[in-house]
Every structure is written in structure tokens, then in C-alpha cells.
Amino acid sequence: MNIRKVESILYKTGRVLGDLNAIKNGTFHERLARRAVRRVVNRMTGKIFKI
Numbered sequence: 813m814n815i816r817k818v819e820s821i822l823y824k825t826g827r828v829l830g831d832l833n834a835i836k837n838g839t840f841h842e843r844l845a846r847r848a849v850r851r852v853v854n855r856m857t858g859k860i861f862k863i
Contacts, residue, residue: 834840 831840831843834843
């Protein structure tokens with residue numbers, strides 16, 4: 813198992829724990845909205861800079 817795989821597992825675990833915490837606090841929909849906005853902005857930025 814390499815570093816990338818461990819890093820990926822840790823990030824996914826962190827995201828799931830954050831989701832569970834948001835569900836508990838009642839802010840899950842806000843979290844999903846932020847995630848969607850981040851995806852759109854990243855796509856637009858990628859098209860602008862095309863590295």
C-alpha cells in the first residue's frame with residue numbers, strides 16, 4: 813500500500829466524518845451546496861487556465 817492510497821483513504825474518511833457531523837448539526841444541505849459550488853468553480857477555472 814503506497815502513500816497515495818493511504819492519503820486517499822484518510823481524506824475519504826475525513827469527508828464521511830464531516831458529513832456525519834453536519835447531519836448531526838443539521839447543516840448537511842449547506843455542505844452539499846458548498847461542494848457543488850466548488851466543483852463548478854474548479855471546472856470554470858480549469859477551462860480558463862487549461863494547464
